[in-house]
Amino acid sequence: MQAEPSQIADNDLLQAVSRGDESALAALYDRYRLILFGLILRILHDRHEAEDVLQEAFLQVWRRANDFDPARGRAFTWLVTIARSRALDRLRMLGSRSRFIDADEHAGSNEVLDTVGELVRSEAGEIVRRALRELPDEQRRTLLLAYFEGLTQAEIAERLGHPLGTVKTRMRSGLIKLRELLRDRSRDLA
Amino acid sequence: MEHREYQELLASHALDALDARDAQALRAHLATCAECRNEFDELSDAAALLAHEAEPLAPSDDVRRRIMRDIRSLPRSADEAPIMPLSQGLSAAWPNVWRLAAVFAFVALLLGIIVLWRRDTVSRRQIAELARQLDQQQSQLQVERHNLAQQAEAVALLNSPDAKRISLAGTPTAQLARATFVYDEKSRNGVLLIEGLPDAPANKAYEVWFIPKGLAPIPGRTFTVNANGRALVSHGMPVAPGSSSVIAITLEPKNGSTAPTGPIYLASPAL
Numbered sequence: 001m002q003a004e005p006s007q008i009a010d011n012d013l014l015q016a017v018s019r020g021d022e023s024a025l026a027a028l029y030d031r032y033r034l035i036l037f038g039l040i041l042r043i044l045h046d047r048h049e050a051e052d053v054l055q056e057a058f059l060q061v062w063r064r065a066n067d068f069d070p071a072r073g074r075a076f077t078w079l080v081t082i083a084r085s086r087a088l089d090r091l092r093m094l095g096s097r098s099r100f101i102d103a104d105e106h107a108g109s110n111e112v113l114d115t116v117g118e119l120v121r122s123e124a125g126e127i128v129r130r131a132l133r134e135l136p137d138e139q140r141r142t143l144l145l146a147y148f149e150g151l152t153q154a155e156i157a158e159r160l161g162h163p164l165g166t167v168k169t170r171m172r173s174g175l176i177k178l179r180e181l182l183r184d185r186s187r188d189l190a
Numbered sequence: 191m192e193h194r195e196y197q198e199l200l201a202s203h204a205l206d207a208l209d210a211r212d213a214q215a216l217r218a219h220l221a222t223c224a225e226c227r228n229e230f231d232e233l234s235d236a237a238a239l240l241a242h243e244a245e246p247l248a249p250s251d252d253v254r255r256r257i258m259r260d261i262r263s264l265p266r267s268a269d270e271a272p273i274m275p276l277s278q279g280l281s282a283a284w285p286n287v288w289r290l291a292a293v294f295a296f297v298a299l300l301l302g303i304i305v306l307w308r309r310d311t312v313s314r315r316q317i318a319e320l321a322r323q324l325d326q327q328q329s330q331l332q333v334e335r336h337n338l339a340q341q342a343e344a345v346a347l348l349n350s351p352d353a354k355r356i357s358l359a360g361t362p363t364a365q366l367a368r369a370t371f372v373y374d375e376k377s378r379n380g381v382l383l384i385e386g387l388p389d390a391p392a393n394k395a396y397e398v399w400f401i402p403k404g405l406a407p408i409p410g411r412t413f414t415v416n417a418n419g420r421a422l423v424s425h426g427m428p429v430a431p432g433s434s435s436v437i438a439i440t441l442e443p444k445n446g447s448t449a450p451t452g453p454i455y456l457a458s459p460a461l
Contacts, residue, residue: 022261029254034246042244051253058257071393071444073231077238128242146207147240153207175201179236
């Protein structure tokens with residue numbers, strides 16, 4: 001490969017990974033380790049488990065890079081989806097201990113984690129957080145419970161004591177609104 | 191469930207928040223509906239951006255090293271355990287044969303534990319892989335059942351005394367192609383029988399369009415043809431063919447377009 005790894009598009013890197021190119025996997029890891037590790041740690045609240053899951057996720061990327069279809073979505077989405085499902089699988093395997101941590105307590109637990117890891121506040125994170133703040137509280141809360149705790153609509157309804165129909169509507173409206181808010185800026189995000 | 195109801199599930203599915211039953215039904219629908227698939231892919235892209243809401247944090251450097259090490263051994267899985275080097279000066283430092291034997295026993299025990307641990311990891315990976323395959327086969331089965339039901343509906347429609355027919359002729363792009371659109375105004379069902387179309391190139395598919403007089407084309411289903419150049423397209427047909435003055439088929443990107451972009455292969459005369 002002639003170009004610097006940092007200039008190669010995600011799709012090309014994944015294609016190289018599917019051909020067994022180890023340096024392409026390393027380049028993808030270097031590019032996305034911070035965001036993916038942050039995501040996994042937010043789900044698991046345990047650094048050791050999160051590092052294990054990050055490793056598993058990249059081994060899955062190595063084995064299944066062939067499954068990535070650029071016509072169906074972005075490479076970033078594919079990577080994030082693998083990392084998140086792996087983390088949620090681990091969360092379920094470990095039992096529901098993390099589920100007792102309510103979404104509101106995340107701020108506190110993050111402060112503890114900041115002292116452990118290197119904190120990098122990215123521009124992309126700011127854009128997404130700003131868009132999320134534009135959503136009504138209940139929509140935002142519903143999206144975050146589903147995304148970071150892997151709760152189903154029914155589980156969210158039970159947790160919040162709200163009717164299932166309301167949760168369904170909030171989830172749908174919330175994600176559609178978020179998509180609209182991020183649509184114009186999404187090129188800068190991934 | 192109807193198309194509209196499936197559409198309402200897409201956002202929750204993009205967040206993986208449906209119960210197993212709805213998720214399975216939606217997966218089967220997605221396999222046959224390009225419009226929902228496009229919407230789902232877009233919503234999944236939006237959902238993935240939620241990952242940015244978590245603080246980016248650095249894992250320890252060891253993780254990268256472990257990954258690069260494991261991908262080398264991955265295809266070969268459990269064939270060998272790492273060998274621990276024995277110190278060169280061991281026999282000089284421990285002349286006593288029994289002590290040496292004890293050291294060997296200890297190392298053997300360690301190796302045994304490592305082998306068992308690796309085997310356990312491999313088995314767990316295999317179980318996860320099998321579970322994934324089972325899941326895949328179940329959704330495949332669901333898709334096939336769905337296809338079978340569609341074909342049964344199409345046969346019923348073809349035999350219906352109320353069915354009306356519209357012929358589509360091949361354009362100069364596909365002179366050998368022809369198609370018949372059979373529909374029943376009462377039950378508002380329609381089926382399109384196509385023959386003589388060339389195989390669609392990779393990453394392309396044919397798409398059906400309904401063009402009401404004076405209005406923009408309405409996208410229908412996308413489809414590909416079998417080895418004999420034939421296809422049967424049911425569902426996603428116009429609910430009111432009377433209002434469609436022309437039916438046309440164009441070549442589009444695999445996931446379909448919202449407005450025709452490719453060449454026209456088949457078209458009906460204006461009704």
